[in-house]
Amino acid sequence: MRIFERLDQLHAMGDRIGYSPEEDAAHELAAGWFREAGLEVEVDVAGNLIGRIPGEGREVWTGSHLDTVPSGGRYDGALGVLAGLEAVERIGTPGLAVVVFRDEERGCAGSLGCTARPAAYVELHIEQGPRLADADAPLAAVNAIVGYVRGLVVVEGRAGHAGTTPMAVRDDALVAAAERLLEIREIARGIPEAVATVGVLQVEPGGENVIPSRVTFTVDARAPDTERLDALVAAIGIEPHLRIDPVAMNPEVVAAVRGAIEELGQPVVELPSGAGHDAGILAAAGIPSAMLFVRSLNGGISHNPDELSSNEDILLAVDALELALRQLTR
Numbered sequence: 001m002r003i004f005e006r007l008d009q010l011h012a013m014g015d016r017i018g019y020s021p022e023e024d025a026a027h028e029l030a031a032g033w034f035r036e037a038g039l040e041v042e043v044d045v046a047g048n049l050i051g052r053i054p055g056e057g058r059e060v061w062t063g064s065h066l067d068t069v070p071s072g073g074r075y076d077g078a079l080g081v082l083a084g085l086e087a088v089e090r091i092g093t094p095g096l097a098v099v100v101f102r103d104e105e106r107g108c109a110g111s112l113g114c115t116a117r118p119a120a121y122v123e124l125h126i127e128q129g130p131r132l133a134d135a136d137a138p139l140a141a142v143n144a145i146v147g148y149v150r151g152l153v154v155v156e157g158r159a160g161h162a163g164t165t166p167m168a169v170r171d172d173a174l175v176a177a178a179e180r181l182l183e184i185r186e187i188a189r190g191i192p193e194a195v196a197t198v199g200v201l202q203v204e205p206g207g208e209n210v211i212p213s214r215v216t217f218t219v220d221a222r223a224p225d226t227e228r229l230d231a232l233v234a235a236i237g238i239e240p241h242l243r244i245d246p247v248a249m250n251p252e253v254v255a256a257v258r259g260a261i262e263e264l265g266q267p268v269v270e271l272p273s274g275a276g277h278d279a280g281i282l283a284a285a286g287i288p289s290a291m292l293f294v295r296s297l298n299g300g301i302s303h304n305p306d307e308l309s310s311n312e313d314i315l316l317a318v319d320a321l322e323l324a325l326r327q328l329t330r
Contacts, residue, residue: 001311001315002086003082003083003086003314003315003318004311004314006033006082007074007075007078007079007082008074009029010026010029010066010074010078011074011078013025013026013029015068015069015070015071015072016066016067016068017067017068017070017105017106018067018102018103018104018105018106018109019047019102019103019109020067023066023067023102023103026066026067027043027047027049027066027100027102030049030051030066030081030085030100031049031051033085034049034051034085034098035051037051037085037088037089038053038089039051039052039053039088039097039098040052040053040054044113044114044115044116045113045115046102046109046110046112046113046114046115047102047110047113048099048100048101048102048110048111048113048114049099049100050097050098050099050100050116051085051088051097051098051099052096052097052098053088053092053093053094053095053096053097054094055093055094055095056094056095057095058095058118058119058120058329059095059096059097059118059119060095060096060097060118060119060120060121060122060325060328060329061096061097061098061099061118061120061121061122062080062083062084062087062088062096062097062098062099062121062122062123062124062321062325063080063081063084063097063098063099063100063101063123063278064077064078064079064080064081064084064100064101064104064123064124064125064277064278065077065080065081065100065101065102065103065104065105065110065278066078066081066100067102067103067104067105067106068105069105069303071304071305072105072303072304072305072307073301073302073303073304073305073306073307073308074305074307074308075126075294075307075308075309076125076126076128076302076303076307077104077105077125079124079125079126079294079309079314080123080124080125081098081100083124083314083317083318083321084098084099084124084321085098086318086322087318087321087322087325088325090322091322091325091326091329093326093329095329096325096329097118099114099121101114101278104277104278107242107244108244108276108277108278108280108281110278111278111281111282112281114281114282117287118282118287119288119328120250120253120287120288120289120328121253121279121282121287121288121289121290122253122256122257122279122289122290122291122292122321122324122325122328123277123278123279123289123290123291123292124291124292124294124317124318124321125273125277125291125292125293125294126293126294126295126296126302126307126309127140127293127294127295127296127300128274128275128296128300128302128303128307129274129296129300129302130296130299130300131269131271131300132269132293132294132295132296133295133296133297133299133300135267135269136267137266137267137269137295138266138294138295138312138313138316138317139261139264139266139269139292139293139294139295139313139316139317139320140261140269140270140271140292140293141254141257141258141261141268141269141270141271141290141291141292141293142249142254142257142270142271142272142273142279142290142291142292142293143248143249143254143270143271143272143290144224144246144247144248144249144272144273145246145247145249145272145273145275145276145277145279145280145283145291146193146222146223146224146229146246146272146273146274146275146276147222147223147224147225147226147229147243147244147245147246147247148220148221148222148229148242148243148244148276149219149220149221149222149229149232149233149238149240149242149243149244150218150219150220150221150240150241150242150243151218151219151233151238151239151240151241151242152216152217152218152219152238152239152241153177153180153216153217153219153236153237153238153239154214154215154216154239155173155176155177155180155214155215155216155217156173156213156214157171157172157173157174157175157176157211157212157213157214157215158170158171158173158211158213159205159210159211159212159213160210160211161209161210161211162208162209162210162211163209165211170211171211172211172212173203173204173212173213173214173215174203174212174215176215177201177215177217181198181217184196184198184219184236187232187235187236188221188232191223191228191231191232191235192228193223193224193228193272194221194222194223194228194229194232195221195222195223195274196219196220196221196222196232196236197219197220197221198217198218198219199218199220200217200218201215201216201217201218202215202216202217203215204216219236219238221233221236221238222274223246224246224272225246226245226246229245229246244276244280244281244284245284247280247283247284248283249279249283249289249290249291250283250288250289250290252288253288253289253290253324253328254270254290256290256324256327256328257290257291257292257320257324258270259323259324259327260292260319260320260321260322260323260324260327261292261320263323264316264319264320264323266316266320271293273291273293275302277291279291292317292320292321292324294309294313294314294317295309295310295313296308296309297309297310
């Protein structure tokens with residue numbers, strides 16, 4: 001079917017890092033699909049691609065992003081764009097639009113730079129986790145998006161000769177950093193629904209026969225509300241360079257998604273998203289927003305080539321998105 005062929009085309013392009021030539025090419029490809037569907041195509045000041053059915057009055061958006069992480073999966077972001085296009089083309093109602101936000105993976109640059117004010121926004125996305133598979137449910141309405149802080153922790157020590165410095169007198173920054181990593185794990189475990197991840201370490205001076213004098217490592221800390229996020233960041237001691245606050249989805253838009261799932265005869269699951277999304281940026285800006293999650297398989301793995309959702313669940317999700325958009329455009 002067309003949606004799966006298009007997913008294959010995008011995936012064959014390889015990594016599509018934000019604002020790269022590869023992401024540019026993906027946007028050009030999507031723009032062609034938008035025109036084939038009869039949509040008017042616009043590129044806004046942030047580089048976001050918008051395909052709309054023009055009309056008077058309120059405008060309802062759906063969509064997602066086409067950029068990827070390095071060696072990412074087939075469905076993250078791309079599925080939301082293609083499902084949105086399928087649903088909008090089916091409905092054909094003036095006032096509907098499909099948006100492709102730029103550079104979502106590195107901090108939602110496109111949605112942060114978006115100046116438009118749609119009346120509502122619904123983003124379809126794979127869950128990127130195991131909760132729907134565990135619940136034996138194909139779809140979920142997302143009621144909130146966790147907040148996250150990304151930043152650095154620096155651990156100082158003292159360099160020394162690897163062969164002549166006794167173990168008892170060493171001030172090894174890497175050993176101290178390892179102890180901090182275990183402490184961070186326990187801090188996150190102690191705050192309900194919080195998580196913390198260390199992904200990159202830089203060891204100085206970096207010699208094989210030199211005791212490390214300084215270690216800098218990244219921390220990605222997440223929690224479902226501001227109180228828990230603040231507590232997590234303070235306990236870890238992060239020097240933040242990016243903060244996205246937790247945000248609740250709009251109850252009316254969530255209700256439209258819930259109603260669509262129920263109309264299809266599926267169990268109605270409502271849950272928060274543990275990952276950041278463009279929908280969270282729009283919601284924080286006051287745009288009524290919600291998300292529709294599609295069940296992830298393979299243990300819910302994402303940002304990985306083994307990312308997987310079934311064709312049956314995807315087709316069901318497109319049907320649900322169509323129903324939700326019809327409700328919101330009445």
